[in-house]
Amino acid sequence: MTRTQARATAAASMFRTVMGDAFDRLHPQLQRRFSVGLASGEACTGRGVMHRIWHGPAFVKPFLALGATRNILLPRPGRDIPFVIENVPYTDTHGRETVTFVRTFDLPGRPRRFDAQMVLSPKGDRILDYLGTHQHLASELHFSAEPDGSLLIRSGEHRFREGPVDVRVPGLVGATAEVRESYDDTAGRFRVRVSVVNRYAGPLFGYEGSFTASYTDIRASGVRPGLRPVREEARA
Template sequence: MASIYERALGEEFGRLHPRIRERFGFGSEDGVASIGAGVMHRIWASKWTALPLLIGTSRHIMFPESGTEIPFTIENYAYRDGYGRETVTWNRHFTFRSKVRHFDATMIYSSRRRRIVDYLGNKQHLAVDLELEAAPNGGIRIRSSDQRFYEGWLQFPFPAGLTGTAEVCEWFDDAEDAYKISVNVSNPVFGPVFGYQGTFRAQLVPCGRTDIPDHAKPLREELRE
């Protein structure tokens, strides 16, 4: 069965570097997970958005700290969620001197929206549409678009002026035998908000359905896409 990223990219999936296809090509029936570790050479955050970023830490959505050469780990597990949807986790841990910050998400492929929907945080309150394409260097380029908030009966789309647009590129550097990642989030009013750039190594490891740790999955699941 095609992974959610192969479904979103279609024929473009074949243009990805083989190691990128490996990381983005597995699903819940393959019995593997991608586990990686490395260093974020630079993490930055705008002082103007420090408060909302700090509030986001309680939901594992970004953080206000900055730094260089920050140890980093990433865990990608594939499973079927409680609604039967093919899901991939993105559990990112950044180890600063005084604390560990989390930036977690779960992604699904929405047949209705015909694209990846990224649920940010550990409670899936924020759903973000993603646009994917193959980059010229064989990497995968991701750009966020429409964003929606869900909490109980409450639901509404975020106005563009209150959201951040994320530009992400992950690629494989053959010379360093490592993955590279660049993330930049900007707001039409405040400008650059948050970002990081770094290097990591990752490998596929055996992982059965019962091997996925509880911390990797969200505390609640949202049916609305």
């Protein structure tokens, strides 16, 4: 795919909307992958291997196990774990464009999911990342194109939202996530590296791996059952 073709495909995606001209500096395959949206009518499914899933100090394990009950983070480390990531666009119950980032890891014993839904704000000026099955945790995301054409995503502050409650997660227990995604022309694969770091405790959790991507027409397939969250938060 040429950059011109990628730019045309991605013209109306939420990711291009928030990145502006920086989107054009991404590798063409990343432009294609992050063109998924209601306007393009495409979904993207990545299939590959997480070469390494790691955990930080032992004291983080109970928090990871608790988060796993709501499909947030992963309760155990591993190597060479098959995984699937599903990026499917839809309109949520509050009328906002949403793209799923649902990752399923085939860990020994039972598969585990790490669910996130990226929601475009009503003004179209930012993307919120809602985590888990009930969207209790939200973070504003910051996107940038790196000089090598890779994509860097950093999370802002986390907020806990439930009913009338809307509070910032304190820095003592909160963390910053950093996602780097690139395309390896030689291997013909996407590469992803994720790290979650607490400002006091240091690295908490992360993974790195590679995958290939395929694209489907959502107007024909729709959103499969179980992919959307149980609860959708109204605040953006």
